[in-house]
Amino acid sequence: MTSGKSHIIKDWRKRCLQILGTGLAFGVYLFLLAPSLIVTPVSFGSKYELKFPPASYSLDLYRIFFSTEAWTQPLLLSLRVALSTTVIATFIAVPAAYGLVRFNFLGKKFLLALIMSPLVIPSVVFALGIYLYFSTLRLGGTTLGLIVAHTMFVIPYALVIISAGVQKLDPNLEFGAMLMGAGRLRMLMTVVLPQLYPSIAAGALFAFLISFDEVVISWFLAGPNTTTLSVKMFSAIQWEISPVIAAVSTILTAVSLVVCLINVALQKGGEQSS
Amino acid sequence: MVTSATRGAGPFVAPAAILSLLVALVPIAFILYFSTMEGTSVEPFRTILKSSLFHRAMTTTVVVAFWASIISLVLGYIVALHLARQTARRRAALMVLVLLPFWTSILVKSYAFTIILGREGIINSFLSWLTGAQVALPLIFNRFGVMVGMTNYLTPLIVFPVLASLLAIDPALYRAAEVMGAKPIRIFLTITLPLSAPGVLAGVLSVAVMALGFFIVPALLGGRQDLMLANLVDFYTREVLDWNIASAVGVTLFALVGIFAIPATLIRRTKGRIAS
Numbered sequence: 001m002t003s004g005k006s007h008i009i010k011d012w013r014k015r016c017l018q019i020l021g022t023g024l025a026f027g028v029y030l031f032l033l034a035p036s037l038i039v040t041p042v043s044f045g046s047k048y049e050l051k052f053p054p055a056s057y058s059l060d061l062y063r064i065f066f067s068t069e070a071w072t073q074p075l076l077l078s079l080r081v082a083l084s085t086t087v088i089a090t091f092i093a094v095p096a097a098y099g100l101v102r103f104n105f106l107g108k109k110f111l112l113a114l115i116m117s118p119l120v121i122p123s124v125v126f127a128l129g130i131y132l133y134f135s136t137l138r139l140g141g142t143t144l145g146l147i148v149a150h151t152m153f154v155i156p157y158a159l160v161i162i163s164a165g166v167q168k169l170d171p172n173l174e175f176g177a178m179l180m181g182a183g184r185l186r187m188l189m190t191v192v193l194p195q196l197y198p199s200i201a202a203g204a205l206f207a208f209l210i211s212f213d214e215v216v217i218s219w220f221l222a223g224p225n226t227t228t229l230s231v232k233m234f235s236a237i238q239w240e241i242s243p244v245i246a247a248v249s250t251i252l253t254a255v256s257l258v259v260c261l262i263n264v265a266l267q268k269g270g271e272q273s274s
Numbered sequence: 275m276v277t278s279a280t281r282g283a284g285p286f287v288a289p290a291a292i293l294s295l296l297v298a299l300v301p302i303a304f305i306l307y308f309s310t311m312e313g314t315s316v317e318p319f320r321t322i323l324k325s326s327l328f329h330r331a332m333t334t335t336v337v338v339a340f341w342a343s344i345i346s347l348v349l350g351y352i353v354a355l356h357l358a359r360q361t362a363r364r365r366a367a368l369m370v371l372v373l374l375p376f377w378t379s380i381l382v383k384s385y386a387f388t389i390i391l392g393r394e395g396i397i398n399s400f401l402s403w404l405t406g407a408q409v410a411l412p413l414i415f416n417r418f419g420v421m422v423g424m425t426n427y428l429t430p431l432i433v434f435p436v437l438a439s440l441l442a443i444d445p446a447l448y449r450a451a452e453v454m455g456a457k458p459i460r461i462f463l464t465i466t467l468p469l470s471a472p473g474v475l476a477g478v479l480s481v482a483v484m485a486l487g488f489f490i491v492p493a494l495l496g497g498r499q500d501l502m503l504a505n506l507v508d509f510y511t512r513e514v515l516d517w518n519i520a521s522a523v524g525v526t527l528f529a530l531v532g533i534f535a536i537p538a539t540l541i542r543r544t545k546g547r548i549a550s
Contacts, residue, residue, distance in 0.1 A: 022356060029353065029372075032372065052389060099290075102283075103283030117298045123504075151297070252381070259377050
């Protein structure tokens with residue numbers, strides 16, 4: 001009887017703790033999502049004042065954004081830089097991932113540390129180094145300079161994702177193909193690459209988003225004609241709290257949402273295959 | 275296991291090697307070169323050591339990074355604990371609530387917090403409406419604003435490693451502890467917390483590394499007195515136009531980050547994962 005009662009009390013206590021834990025967790029989820037949740041309604045609000053919730057809804061801010069050259073120029077530049085960066089970084093990261101997973105060689109650890117260094121070095125330090133370096137090369141303020149710097153910056157992310165894909169491949173298939181007389185290149189093109197497409201697509205997608213969102217390096221390298229969307233936004237938030245920024249923010253959030261859903265889908269796929 | 279080949283890696287890694295030598299190693303060499311006046315003197319370091327601006331930025335950086343890491347750890351742990359208790363299906367769905375903020379641009383977050391925390395922002399308007407008086411709490415352009423922005427950015431980075439180590443705990447341990455009569459709090463303190471320590475350590479170290487180098491959040495949500503080392507690098511580069519001093523501050527920041535980055539990489543290495 002008494003043991004049954006204490007059991008109920010214990011259960012009740014456990015239940016309380018669980019509810020508390022869930023409540024706290026949802027509080028944190030709300031805190032994490034708050035920026036995206038706030039920015040979206042504001043972006044459909046009035047062009048005259050920043051108000052939440054907006055008094056009336058319209059597409060004015062988007063219309064202003066897409067018809068103002070001071071915003072569309074940076075948008076186009078960001079898209080150009082992010083696309084070029086993605087293509088170059090993918091072409092470099094795919095073979096590098098394969099080489100680093102499949103081979104052992106002298107200086108591999110050093111090379112890996114060097115390639116991954118943009119993840120650890122504070123972006124400001126990296127940005128300053130590139131700024132000083134590119135100034136002497138006269139690459140400062142050029143689109144080419146931005147693309148080169150971004151390529152280095154996004155490669156670690158692409159490499160992590162693509163090498164995870166390489167690690168899941170069965171090396172015996174590769175041996176088998178070569179044993180059957182396929183040359184190395186043919187084996188790579190017909191056995192390795194097709195299996196890697198999902199990881200390559202994911203790596204490329206993340207590379208694109210990271211380049212598109214990158215601020216610090218672009219801020220240091222920006223010239224009068226090479227202001228990316230993120231740099232334009234950074235200075236706009238600092239100097240003029242214009243409601244148009246809400247529209248830009250919502251567009252960026254939408255892009256992030258797409259990337260995040262693909263991220264989830266990939267994780268699910270990974271769990272199923274393992 | 276298949277033995278890895280020791281030859282033939284060249285063509286695969288050459289492009290990455292060339293790029294990282296030219297665009298990662300050379301820039302670092304440039305900073306070292308500038309910070310030492312072309313390798314001739316330590317004058318820039320002596321100058322910043324005497325500068326009160328540098329001292330204040332250094333203190334701010336360490337204090338803010340410390341507290342931002344601790345608060346993010348607490349928030350991230352709460353979320354990871356909640357996620358670990360869900361079924362795989364529900365967890366995948368709830369993960370979106372962490373992944374979306376993780377992929378959201380830091381500019382979007384900073385901008386949103388200027389709307390939320392501003393003088394006439396959402397919180398102040400709400401409090402004014404609630405109390406019927408004009409409330410204008412200073413929530414932004416100060417240490418509080420920086421903390422809110424930084425923890426919002428860093429919390430998801432804690433969730434991933436902590437969740438991984440929570441999921442690795444054998445559920446039989448919990449059942450055994452419960453059968454033996456341990457109370458939930460005791461189970462948490464003697465099983466959950468110690469067994470998630472590797473994830474906590476990995477998460478906190480990587481978050482601390484990021485927090486030390488924060489630039490955007492203090493620039494947009496902080497006040498003048500909240501300048502961090504990264505902002506000082508920018509200040510000396512663009513306003514003062516003194517590249518030597520800027521580089522010296524950069525080298526200092528780099529060294530500071532190194533203190534935390536080295537143990538973080540060692541932990542990762544013991545986990546035996548390449549490039550993860």
